[in-house]
Amino acid sequence: MGKQGKAVVKAPIDEVVSDLLKAYADEWLAHYQYWVAAVSLKGVDADTFRPVLMKMSQHELKHAEKLAKRIIQLGGKPVLHFEKLLATSGCGYIPPPEDPTNYEQLIKDILKAEACAIKFYSEMVEKYRVTDVVTHELFEELLEDEVEDEQIWEDFLAKL
Numbered sequence: 001m002g003k004q005g006k007a008v009v010k011a012p013i014d015e016v017v018s019d020l021l022k023a024y025a026d027e028w029l030a031h032y033q034y035w036v037a038a039v040s041l042k043g044v045d046a047d048t049f050r051p052v053l054m055k056m057s058q059h060e061l062k063h064a065e066k067l068a069k070r071i072i073q074l075g076g077k078p079v080l081h082f083e084k085l086l087a088t089s090g091c092g093y094i095p096p097p098e099d100p101t102n103y104e105q106l107i108k109d110i111l112k113a114e115a116c117a118i119k120f121y122s123e124m125v126e127k128y129r130v131t132d133v134v135t136h137e138l139f140e141e142l143l144e145d146e147v148e149d150e151q152i153w154e155d156f157l158a159k160l
């Protein structure tokens with residue numbers, strides 16, 4: 001990122017990068033959590049949930065990409081070693097249920113991941129409101145998406 005672009009960031013850049021990396025790892029793990037659930041699902045409702053999971057998994061990957069761009073702009077690097085994703089993440093990873101027809105558990109686990117992201121992103125929106133407007137707006141955009149995701153899964157859960 002250019003000199004002026006960095007100069008307008010009033011927050012410590014290392015701290016911003018570290019928060020962005022946490023989100024980046026969370027998004028990657030959410031991407032994988034939903035993707036692997038989509039490919040493993042079985043049972044009568046599999047055809048309903050599979051495309052939703054696949055689409056959402058792509059959205060989370062897109063989130064990771066946006067975060068990576070901001071990390072690089074600030075002079076940081078995305079997580080380069082796969083085994084470090086879990087340690088870097090804030091929300092962790094929940095594997096799909098052993099029973100590939102247990103939609104209720106699957107959805108509850110997805111809701112946990114979304115709730116964790118919503119909580120973290122709303123903290124980040126507040127934290128960088130004044131000190132790093134670009135990062136603030138990125139987190140705001142992600143927050144809006146996760147709020148929508150949560151609603152989608154809450155509606156599914158209510159219909160089970």
Ligand SMILES: [Fe+2]
Pocket residue numbers: 027030059060063117142145146
């Ligand atoms: Fe996301």
Ligand SMILES: [Fe+2]
Pocket residue numbers: 030060114117145146149
């Ligand atoms: Fe999400």
